Amino acid sequence: MNGAELDRCREEIAQGCRVLAVRGLAPGILGHISMRVDDSRLLIRCRGPRERGLAYTTAEDIRLVDLSGASGADGELDHGYSAPFELPLHTRILRSRSDVRCVVHAHPRDVVAADLAGLSFLPIVGAYDIPGAVLAHGGVPVYPRSALIATPALGDEVAAALGDRPLVVMRGHGLTSTGTSVPEAVLRAISVDSIAALSLSVASAGGTVRSISAEDLADLPDLGAGLNQTVAWRHELARLPGE
Secondary structure, X not given: OOHHHHHHHHHHHHHHHHHHHHOOOOOOOOOEEEEEXXXXXXXXEOEOOOOOOHHHOOHHHEEEEEOOOOEOOOOOOOOOOEOOOOHHHHHHHHHHOOOOOEEEEEOOHHHHHHHHOXXXXXXXXXXXXXXXXXXXXXXXXXXXXXXXOOOHHXXXXXXXXXXXXXXXXXXXXXXXXXXXXXHHHHHHHHHXXXXXXXXXXXXXXXXXXXXXXXXXXXXXXOOOHHHHHHHHHHHHHHOOOOO
């Protein structure tokens, strides 16, 4: 990547962080997004000298680091910036999944609550959220530990739990989603958070959370990336204050 491409990616990652915050998936100071640059470096939201939380992330907070968390280029970790403690969560998933370019880690309350309540993440909706239904139908794995993923060994455990799926729920912690782009990974996280919130509402009303029928699942059309990602992402950016 040249400098202009890196700057564009920094801004997209920063926007993704702000979208997570506005959606309530990362309402405080915890969470991060990364993007693979090459085999040995990634862009990632770093801890900075003016830390205020994901809602206030700017492109300046997105820094180029290597797989150990050291500076990926001259000046990247100057002025008090440092890689997040859970860098191994990102690097070990990127190492194990060549198809993944972006990793999102967030702490959505409803996802945590639904899992702790023993609710599975099922395709309970259809046309309400077609990409979400398709994702849930393929299965949403759960990493059963509530640890801070700060070592390569723990990162490997999460990567193993994720397997070939696009997203893994982390018990008592949050979720980690993946994608070929920031919009894809963030939108997947939003879909699973929506399913979690609906599942909690059904359970609290005394109902039973059930998948929609196989027939309805089969009838759901693929509306294409133009609507599922391009328009959906434009909408998410429009929700951001000042955008």
